[in-house]
Amino acid sequence: KFLRxxxxxxxxxxxxxxxxxxxxxxxxxxxxQGFWYNALWLEGVLECQPHFQAxxxxxxxxTTPKSGTTWLKALMFxxxxxxxxxxxxxxxxxxxxxPQDLVPNLEFDLYANNQVPDLASFAxxxxxxxxxxxxxxxxxxxxxxxxxVYLCRDPKDVFxxxxxxxxxxxxxxxxxxxxxxxxxxxCKGVSFYGPFWDHILGYWNESLRNPEKMLFLKYxxxxxxxxxxxRRLAQFMHCPFSAKEETEGxxxxxxxxxxxxxxxxxxxxxxxKLSSGFENSAFFRRGEVGDWKNYLTAEMGDQLDEIxxxxxxxxxxxx
Ligand code: A3P
Numbered sequence: 001k002f003l004r005x006x007x008x009x010x011x012x013x014x015x016x017x018x019x020x021x022x023x024x025x026x027x028x029x030x031x032x033q034g035f036w037y038n039a040l041w042l043e044g045v046l047e048c049q050p051h052f053q054a055x056x057x058x059x060x061x062x063t064t065p066k067s068g069t070t071w072l073k074a075l076m077f078x079x080x081x082x083x084x085x086x087x088x089x090x091x092x093x094x095x096x097x098x099p100q101d102l103v104p105n106l107e108f109d110l111y112a113n114n115q116v117p118d119l120a121s122f123a124x125x126x127x128x129x130x131x132x133x134x135x136x137x138x139x140x141x142x143x144x145x146x147x148x149v150y151l152c153r154d155p156k157d158v159f160x161x162x163x164x165x166x167x168x169x170x171x172x173x174x175x176x177x178x179x180x181x182x183x184x185x186x187c188k189g190v191s192f193y194g195p196f197w198d199h200i201l202g203y204w205n206e207s208l209r210n211p212e213k214m215l216f217l218k219y220x221x222x223x224x225x226x227x228x229x230x231r232r233l234a235q236f237m238h239c240p241f242s243a244k245e246e247t248e249g250x251x252x253x254x255x256x257x258x259x260x261x262x263x264x265x266x267x268x269x270x271x272x273k274l275s276s277g278f279e280n281s282a283f284f285r286r287g288e289v290g291d292w293k294n295y296l297t298a299e300m301g302d303q304l305d306e307i308x309x310x311x312x313x314x315x316x317x318x319x
Contacts, residue, residue, distance in 0.1 A: 008043040009114050015046070022190045025177045026166055029190060033136045036194050043114065044107035045132065051116050052106055052138040058146035059237055061103065061129040062137075064199050065192050066161035067153040068219040069129060070283045073099035074258035076127055076149065079234050087253045094257060096268055098280040106130045106138075109276060125237070131193045134202035145213070147236065150203035153219035155196050156292035156304050159186050161285060163295070168282045179295070187303060197311040204317060220289050226255050260287030 008016070016039055020031040029036040037045060054060070061076060063069040074094055078087065085092050093102055104110050106128055110117040119126065130137070141148070166177050182191075189195025207216035215236045222229045230251055234240050241251060256262060263269055264284035272280045292301060311317075 008039050012039065012043040012046055016042070022185070024182070024185060024190070025174065026170055029192075033133075034198065035133050035136065036190055036192065038192070040112070041108050041131075041192075044110075044112045045136065047111035047114060047116065048106045048130075049136070049138050051111065052140060053119075054138065054140040054144040054146040055124070055126065056145040057125045058144070059125050059127050059149065060106075060137075060141060060146060061127070061149050061151065062134070062203060063129070063131060063151045064153075064158060064194075064196055065131055066158045066165060067151050068222070069131075069151065070099050070263070071219075071222075071258060071260070071287075072149065072151045072217070073103040073127075073129060074263060075230065075233065075254065076237065077102045078254050078258060079230075079237060079239055080125060080127060082239075082250070082254070087250065087257055092257065094263065095266060098269055098272060098274055098283065099258075099263070100274050100278075100280075100283060103127045103129050107132060112276070133193065133199050134206055148203070148206070148214045149217065149233065149236070150207065150214065151217050151219060151222075152200050152203070154289070154292070155186075155200075155308065156296060156301055157219075157289065158196065159183065159191075159304065160292045160295045162186075162191060164285055165282060168279070183296070183300060187307060197308060201311060201315055201317065205315070223289050227251050230255060260284065 015032075016030055022029050022031075022036070027038045029038055030042055032042055032045065059076065059080075061069065061072055063072070077099060078085070078092075078094065081093070101109075107130060110119070110128070163177065163179060163182055166182070170177060185191060186194065186196070189198070193199060203214065204216055207214040215233065217229060217233070231241060245251070264281075264287070269280040269284060274280060296304075
C-alpha cells in the first residue's frame with residue numbers, strides 16, 4: 001500500500017494532480033510546501049496539519065528518515081517512562097515493542113489512512129514523532145509550548161541508509177534500485193522529505209532562535225559522547241537525572257537498553273513487524289558513523305559536503 005497512489009482520498013488526489021512530481025524507481029514523489037512526499041504520506045500530512053492539537057506538555061521528535069529516529073525514540077520513551085517502567089526488567093516495553101510503535105509518527109501512523117486518532121488516552125507528556133519540515137508542522141506545534149527535539153545525521157550516511165532501506169521496501173519483482181541515479185536525485189533534493197539541507201536548516205535556525213523550545217542533536221555527537229547528550233536530552237525534556245540515579249548508573253543502563261546491539265538482537269526486532277506493516281529488522285542495519293565510505297566514492301562524498309557547505313554559507317550558518 002505504501003507504494004500506491006490510487007488509494008488516497010479524492011481531496012489528496014486532486015492536490016496531487018497540481019503538484020510538481022518526480023518519478024523514482026520505487027514511487028512517484030510530489031513536492032508540497034517545498035518538500036518531497038509520496039502520496040500516502042502526503043495524505044497523512046494533509047490530515048495532521050489542521051487536526052493535530054499540540055499540548056504544552058507534548059514532546060515531538062523531528063528527523064529526516066534514516067537519521068537515527070528509532071534510537072532517539074527508544075531513548076526518549078525510556079527517559080520519560082523510567083519511573084513506571086524500570087529499566088532492568090524483562091518486561092520493559094522495548095523488549096516486546098519496536099521503538100517506532102512506542103512513539104507514533106504523526107503523518108504516517110496517527111493521521112494515516114484518512115483517520116483522526118483519539119489522542120486523549122495518551123499519558124502526559126505525550127511523545128510523538130514526525131518527519132515534517134519545520135515550516136510544515138501543524139500550527140498548534142508553533143503556537144503551544146510543546147517541545148521539539150531534532151536529530152540530524154551526516155547526509156552521506158543518511159543517503160546510504162536510505163538506499164538500503166528503499167531496497168528493502170521494493171517489491172520482489174523490481175530490480176535493485178540504481179545507486180548512482182538515486183544519489184543524483186538526492187543531491188537535487190529529491191528524496192523522502194528532501195531537500196535534506198532545507199530540512200536541517202529549518203530546525204537548526206529555530207534551535208538558535210528558540211533554544212527553550214527546540215533541542216538540536218547530532219547522531220555523530222550522540223555516538224561520541226552518549227552520556228553527555230543523554231543528560232542534555234533528559235534536562236531538556238524536564239526529566240533530569242537525580243543524584244541518586246547518577247550514583248546508581250541509570251544513565252548507562254538507559255544507553256545499554258537502547259543501544260543498537262541490544263535492540264537489534266531482541267526477538268521482536270528480528271522477526272516482528274510494525275503496526276504499519278514494515279519489518280522491524282529494517283530499522284537496524286549497521287548503526288555506525290562513516291559507513292558511507294563503503295558505498296560512496298570520495299568525489300560523491302565531497303559533492304554532498306559541498307552542498308551542505310554552500311547552503312550553510314548562503315544562510316550564514318556557522319559550524
Ligand atoms: P544505518 O542504515 O546506517 O545502519 P531511522 O531510525 O531514522 O530509520 O534510522 C535508521 C538508522 O539508524 C539505521 O542506520 C539504523 O541502523 C540506525 N539505528 C537504529 N537503531 C540504532 C541505535 N539504537 N543506535 C544507533 N543507530 C541506530
